[in-house]
Amino acid sequence: RAKSAGGNRYELADPEADARAITRHGLTNALPAALERGEFFIEYQPLVHLGDGQVRGAEALVRWLHPQHGVLGPDRFIPLAEHTGLIVPLGRWVLEQSVRQARAWRELYGDGGAAGPLRINVNLSPCQLTHPGLVQDTVDILERAGVEPDALCLEVTESALIGADDDLLKPLRQLAEMGVDIALDDFGTGYSNLANLRRLPVSVLKLDRSFTQSMQQYPADPVDLKIVEGIVALAHSLDLTVTVEGVETGAQAEQLRILGCDTAQGWYYARPGPPDRLHDLALADATG
Numbered sequence: 686r687a688k689s690a691g692g693n694r695y696e697l698a699d700p701e702a703d704a705r706a707i708t709r710h711g712l713t714n715a716l717p718a719a720l721e722r723g724e725f726f727i728e729y730q731p732l733v734h735l736g737d738g739q740v741r742g743a744e745a746l747v748r749w750l751h752p753q754h755g756v757l758g759p760d761r762f763i764p765l766a767e768h769t770g771l772i773v774p775l776g777r778w779v780l781e782q783s784v785r786q787a788r789a790w791r792e793l794y795g796d797g798g799a800a801g802p803l804r805i806n807v808n809l810s811p812c813q814l815t816h817p818g819l820v821q822d823t824v825d826i827l828e829r830a831g832v833e834p835d836a837l838c839l840e841v842t843e844s845a846l847i848g849a850d851d852d853l854l855k856p857l858r859q860l861a862e863m864g865v866d867i868a869l870d871d872f873g874t875g876y877s878n879l880a881n882l883r884r885l886p887v888s889v890l891k892l893d894r895s896f897t898q899s900m901q902q903y904p905a906d907p908v909d910l911k912i913v914e915g916i917v918a919l920a921h922s923l924d925l926t927v928t929v930e931g932v933e934t935g936a937q938a939e940q941l942r943i944l945g946c947d948t949a950q951g952w953y954y955a956r957p958g959p960p961d962r963l964h965d966l967a968l969a970d971a972t973g
């Protein structure tokens with residue numbers, strides 16, 4: 686029972702809000718043991734080159750197979766893990782698994798010729814950026830797996846880097862100098878100054894799904910077309926690659942290809958899935 690702000694009356698607290706709070710609380714408390722027991726797993730979603738339609742790599746997306754609640758998506762538990770700091774060991778685990786998977790793909794498909802080996806994209810939380818072990822952990826993980834830094838792309842959201850000072854950018858600069866790609870995730874949802882891009886050690890822009898969604902109608906909104914065209918032109922003039930998220934239809938893919946986007950990701954190609962699903966797609970490529 687909560688005392689209302691107004692005075693002496695008492696009101697029942699919202700039972701649904703209580704249930705949500707308990708679940709959040711319960712999930713938060715269960716996180717460390719879940720990591721120890723191996724309840725997390727990773728799904729991989731292919732990244733497809735818009736020019737030749739071939740799979741160039743995949744993004745690693747973490748899930749939690751909760752013994753009572755079933756499979757939980759990252760939006761349910763990543764914020765909780767960020768809040769308690771568990772994101773640091775969890776993020777390190779995701780990185781290690783993903784890099785080892787990239788190694789396994791290389792063993793299956795070789796070095797991919799001119800396009801290079803299949804690459805792996807891994808999401809980083811802002812808390813991981815401020816953790817002093819990030820650079821050394823990444824170096825160690827790559828070395829242990831025998832994977833070159835340039836097969837790895839770390840995704841950081843635009844909002845995490847807004848107003849970032851040099852201390853925050855330093856580890857990203859070090860990683861970029863080693864050859865790791867840094868992607869600005871969900872680009873276009875924040876308020877970053879486009880000129881600011883030059884300051885960031887970023888080599889990939891991931892255009893947010895909202896842009897892709899506006900390519901849904903035919904003909905697409907001319908203003909949105911101009912905006913995407915402008916972003917792509919700016920990105921390319923700064924030597925950045927443009928990846929688009931959330932491509933659900935062939936028409937969207939075609940529109941975004943015409944606008945000059947380089948790589949695409951979305952349900953149109955494949956939903957996130959187990960690593961062997963990527964095998965199938967990559968093999969389909971290789972065999973025609």
Ligand code: C2E
Pocket residue numbers: 730745746747758759760763776779808809810840870871930931932933950951952953957
């Ligand atoms: P994100 O990095 O922007 O990942 C893309 C999200 O879009 C994924 O959601 C993916 O399943 C979804 N998606 C892909 N294609 C389509 C499509 O065609 N249509 C629609 N509607 N959605 C699509 P998911 O897997 O639920 O992940 C949500 C967010 O959780 C990610 O957004 C990322 O920010 C975060 N996340 C996932 N894995 C990790 C991780 O290992 N570490 C950290 N720190 N964050 C992670």
Ligand code: MG
Pocket residue numbers: 744808840870
């Ligand atoms: Mg991402």
Ligand code: MG
Pocket residue numbers: 870871891930
């Ligand atoms: Mg994204």
Ligand code: MG
Pocket residue numbers: 871893894930
């Ligand atoms: Mg997104």
